Amino acid sequence: MRCPYCGYKEDKVVDSRATAEESAVRRRRECLKCQKRFTTYEYVEEVSLMVIKKDGSRQNFDRKKILSGIIKACEKRQISIEKMEEIVSQVERAIQKKPDREVSSTRIGELVMEKLKSLDDVAYVRFASVYRQFKDVGQFMVELKDILNKERPALSKIGNKK
Secondary structure (H helix, E strand, O other), X not given: OOOOOOOOOOXXXXXXXXXXXXXXXXXXXXXXXXXXXXXXXXXXXXXXXXXXXXXXXXXXXXXXXXXXXXXXXXXXXXXXXXXXXXXXXXXXXXXXXXXXXXXXXHHHHHHHHHHHHHHOHHHHHHHHHHHOOOOOHXXXXXXXXXXXXHHHHHHHHHHHOO
């Protein structure tokens, strides 16, 4: 494993534990040259999944692409990288449970939006606006109104407590 800071090839494992869902092993490592610490994750290599894109082309499933989209959606939000990685793991587990070795990019996007919607409304709207390719402000407003309508009953209960 190369150190992400200095590129040195030798390190030592400081801590090793299973992730919360036990789908991976999280290892804290320390570079033997610069002494900086970094985290790696070890996953069981599954039979590769193929993602069917909207244009009909096929690509290997890549969890890094999903994480990248989630990170962009969660930018400047109070959401830890661990929580974002947990969403990716949940989505990956959900699609691996299916007997098919192919999954549509649409299904993956819907699963991510479902997870983000329950986590953070702003991150959800950001992801949805890119994923659903909102063409104008009207589409954006429809999504926002839906979120606001779901929050209003909770807000009115708070206002009525006296």
